[in-house]
Amino acid sequence: MTQEISIKKNSNGKIGAVMVLGAGVAGIQASLDLADMGYKVYLVENKPSIGGAMAQLDKTFPTNDCAMCLLSPKLVDTARHPNIEIITNADLHKLDGEAGNFTAIIDKRPRYIDEEKCTGCGTCTNNCPVRNIAHFEDVDELGKVHLSQEDQQVIEQILAGHESERAAVISVLQDINARYRYLPEDILRHTAKALDIPLSRVYSIATFYNSFSLVPRGKYVVRVCMGTACHVKGGYQILQALERMLKIASGGTTEDNLFSLEEVRCLGCCGLAPVITVNEDLYGSVKQAKLPKILERYQDESVVAESTVGGTE
């Protein structure tokens, strides 16, 4: 959308309006000062929101003051100032004229959001499908959960097991993770509803901890210890050897869904370093040359049943 801003001229032929490009802290301060002096200010910003880099900082140099504490009042003032008009998500397309009388053409990108109605609560950002696995075909689908009867039963049972707990969400996620070896999307949505907490909270917890996965894992999860003891004894080489053998990167799953490869921080068996686990089986003092044999056990269906006891390789 290209919108031309036309402004009435003052009696002296000059225009009492200013355009400030860039709504970082400098642009904001300039706009506030100008607006206070009585000028009409158009504050143009490329990003969808104003604030710039300072809004992302924790502290400012050299006083170590809290960045947001300094900035937030200014943001609010800017938004409320009658003399300031904020134009975000926009670029300067063309500038004509001379000092005192410019014509600016600004390209404003669509926001796909009704700016009149949006309250800036931020829930949509948290649920953004790009960052999470959630993907909504159309808006009506939002909130609808499709569970098979079996899944329904499983989740009901898990939830019932933690009914008395005050903060059940982590325990519930752990149980789901134990049952499915990852956290299926529909079940997470059901959980959020059942526990009456926002889906975004569930996602933020699910993505914080290392042991949860949002994508399905293979039948056998190979975990390589990346603890200090294992590191000095060559754990990293073991990881790379496994990556080569399974032809996947750490964090990936083989095409036949048999193996997933993960890193873990210390399994508490540092005395036997380097250590790997395959599901519940733990192997200590692992050597690269022994890896094919360990993997073989799990590739052959018939052997698997009896190999639940780990062994030092």
Place this chain on the structure above:
Amino acid sequence: MMAKLKPEDLSRIAEKMRRQTLLREGAGRAKVTVHMGTCGISAGARKIMTTLLGLIDQQQVQDVILTTSGCAGLCSREPMMTVEIKDKAPVKYVDLDEKKTLTIFTDHVLGGEIVTDFALGMGSERVS
């Protein structure tokens, strides 16, 4: 449901337990402890345990107490077990496998002869 304990019950339980587990209190002739912490188990302690259970069952041994316990501290020499014969100092065996276990069971547990090749040492640790 057990009755709730009173302070004086503790010593009663302790007494009873000592009679059941300590050889010098007449609990048995020999005691075999397999050390089963995470390290021990991953080094193969469960196989040792199964072997011993099999041996005891097979030979119908009555006077040997077989028990488990946590890690013995020396991870690099797991799996480990301790064999104690009545009135003798306990002996710690290290780096076990099924074959060694069989030898130790026959020679030491049943025969009373320490298998020096597999033994780490005898006696107990200093507890303060």
Place this chain on the structure above:
Amino acid sequence: MIVQPEGIFYQMLTVENIPNLVEEHLVKGRPVDKLMYVPSKGKPPIPKLSDIAFFSKQRLVVLKNRGLIDPEKIDEYIARDGYQALAKALTSMDSEQVIEQVKGSGLRGRGGAGFSTGLKWELTRKSSGNGKYIICNADEGDPGAFMDRSIIESDPHSVLEGMVIGAYAIGAAEGCIYIREEYPLATKRLHIAIDQAREYGLLGEDILGSGFSFDITVHRGAGAFVCGEETSLIGSLQGQTPEPRIRPPFPAQSGLWGKPTNINNVETWANIPTIINRGAEWFASIGTESSKGTKVFSVVGKVNNTGLVEVPMGMTMREIVFDIGGGIPGGKKFKAVQTGGPSGGCIPESLVDLPIDYERLMEVGSIMGSGGLIVMDEETCMVDVARYFLDFLRSESCGKCTTCREGIAAMHDIVADICNGKGEPENIGLLEELAEAIKDASLCALGGTAPNPVLSTLRYFRDEYDAHIKDKKCPAGVCRALISYRIDPEKCKGCMLCGKHCPEKAIGGEPKGPQTIDLEKCIKCGVCRESCKFEAVLIE
């Protein structure tokens, strides 16, 4: 004398015996029976545990029941005077007396920071408000440390007993144990122990008929290092995203669900029963001026005897590494000990005679931490170790503070460049500057201590950094970009085992003749070196 690694003890040696002993045992590998401790006539001699340095140098307080009781049977714990301390506290002491004992013992937190436990209890006790909580921190996040796992696995009741005593002293009615999910066996044994203690009325209503009630629940972590930090752990228990929050208010004022909360490490709790049983003076008689009692260490890495050891505070690093640990395998040269996990530092060989306590470790740029001792030999690259810890912290930082999130990543990239041979001399100054900023501006101790591994390696192993930066060499032969593999034709017997394992088929040569590595194809995975039985594969 003791010959390691076998740990054979020789007694009553005379000068005449020595050549014979060296010849027989050290050269030929045959222990000399006639010089060894002989238990009784006719029996083949084996060493006594009390004569083996691994055991004799240890003093077991926390681990007093290790290997002796079945952790799944409460009666066996009771048979070794278990729950006597609880009975003593409940029947003959009031809560102030218990706190006095703990304060008098000089016990300091074993979770890392080393704050006085008695003082912390007193603070929580004096906080106004009811419904206080106590927490046992079993989220042992330090890589290379497994003290807490082992304590819970071999003697879970000692932790429970300590907690009940603590709850009585503080006036708490509920307790939580937060345990990492990587420890399934410990979790299982903990549940069994709690059930058994409840059955006996040692947990629950009216404990031992005293009118005091207290119960414990177990919560599992889900693999996040930062959850070991106390405010983050509390957040996790409350089902929030576990980011640390600013202190004050300290948990002692406002912790779990806003109530006064006392949080201690597993080992701290496990010390309590013995302190109550044996008295504060007894406990305070062990250790050094400022650090009392014993400390459990996990001795791991490049050392012959890896395992869990408990020693009095004030023992030197040399005794732990060389006497208890039995020295470095393969006759390699000792380089350093890393203590305190990602918040700690490396102690070089020149400081190996340092007595270990909280203050001394701090002075040399490391910390006590939770007790992981990772031994490093000449084949460990200290720059790589620094890179490793930065990598760890980079992925474990919760991301709340900019300095921690971005600063650690920036430091990591610089150190990684150095490892890859792209380092510049001015990088060192930049690292130091970043370290300063990260230390100053981070909210929790994760960021506050994150630069330590870099600073301590810079302090003691500057020459290794210089070798990487100026000579583009990795003296320890670890950093892949700076090394290459070569087979020593003198040593190679032509068994061709290396070629069999080589994933890139980069090794060629005639059977029984010396092999060669095609450096074009070589990806430096090191499998040849690992599998060579003749140590013929060299790194240069």
